[in-house]
Amino acid sequence: MFITDRRKSKELLFYEALEVRCSLTGQEVKRLRALRxxxxxxRAYDALWEAAGHDHLLIFRDIWLQVGNAVLQADVLIIDDGQVTVNEIKNYSGLYRLENAVWSVNGYRISEDPVAQVRRTVGKLTHIRSKGGHSFQIDGKVIFINPDFNLTSDSETDDRHIINRTILKPYMADIAAGYASREASDVAETIKSCIIDDPMRVPELDPSRIKPGIRCARCSAVDLSIKRYAVECRQCGHHETTExxxxxxxxxxxxxxPDASMDKKQIRWMLADQVGLRCIEHALTKYCIAIKRGKHAAYTVETHYLEELLAIKQYKSRYEKKPSQI
Structure with missing residues (x-):
């Protein structure tokens, strides 16, 4: 079973929010495309696991670990009795070559070395094994999920760490034959004790780049019909409550x-003064955590995911339209 959710990274959330509220530079467009x-x-990898079945396994997805002084990110850790399997997922497409431990695509060298990444994670897991007093084997594979990925390699050693799309289903079926009992659960608990929040820092943003205003949540258009308790997009017809x-x-x-608190003035600026201050104050009080109260109240959020925040705070509005009404 999946122990952790698959979530967008802090960096991807940053660039997606930036895309809606300003013009991206060429480098930012490139980075956003890569992250997406x-x-x-x-997500495609997870869907294949759903098809293969994973009820008898313990699977961590998209976690950051603190192991001694080292910090590492793991796309997937699969635990059954006697083994922890590391999967590093790459959505590469094109003609790749691995020669003398150097990766290139269409003749151009790339800085990433996926096999080195998975070996590093495997190496750090040996420290976790020692820390918990466990005895398990560790295997690491780079999963090339894209069917349009092609690789020519001169290294049989590195090839042993590579799974391409054509053999991914039987590879998963073989792992799914395993079973996670109490021994595997103990290993999972040791790994949990090493999990930390995403430590990556997003680029520093000049606020003057942001274009304040309200935009359609579906198509990002600015041509909205603003009513007292809701807005409606004149381009795509999407309806959204003001709250x-x-x-x-x-x-x-x-x-x-992400490193700054917020106040009512900042949110009012984000919305270009098109929403009343009382509505903004209500939302900050209901959905945020107050870190400073009084005249200069400041707030933060407990999650950076919109739907999760709405669910935690039990969002419900009588002005919300049913899908059939939109």
Whole structure:
């Protein structure tokens, strides 16, 4: 079973919020595409596990670990009795070559070495094994999820660490034959004790780049019909309550400026003064954690994911339209 959720990284959330609220540079567009492609590959990998079945396994997805002084990220850790399997997922496409431990695509060298990444994770897991007093084997594979990936390699050693799409299903079926009993659960608990929050820092953002205003949640258009308790997009017809709109602005602010607190003035600025201050104050009080109270109240959020925040705070509005009404 999946122990952890598959979530967008802090960096991907940053660039997606930035894309809606300003013009991206060429480098930012390239980075956003790469992050989205990676996340799509991970989702495709998860779907194959759903088809293969994983009820008798323990699977960590997308976790950060603190192992001694080292910090590492693991796309997937699969635990059954006697073994921990590391899967590093890559959504590469094109003609790749691995020669003399150097990776290249279409003749151009790339900086990443996926096999070295998975070996590093395997090496750090030996420290976790010692820490918990466990006895298990460790295996590591790079999963190339994209069917349009082709690799020519001169290294049989590195090839042993590579699984491409054509053999991925039988590979998963072989792992799924395993079973996680109490021994595997103990290993999972040791790994849990090493999990930390995403430590990556997003680029520092100049606030002047942000274009304040309200935008459609579906198509990002700015041509909206603004009513007292809701807005409706004139381009695509999407309907959104004002409360949800404000919460979306709060989450955008938290993703664009993750190390900063927020106040009513900042959210009002994000919305270009198109939403009343009372509505903003209500949303900040209901959906955020107050870190400073009084005249200069400041807030933070407990999650950077919009739908999760709405669920935690039990969002419900009588002005919300049913899908059949939109």
């Amino acid at each position: 492609r990676g996340f799509e590959g991970e 949800r709109l404000v919460v979306r602005a709060i989450v955008d602010h938290s993703n664009l400026f």
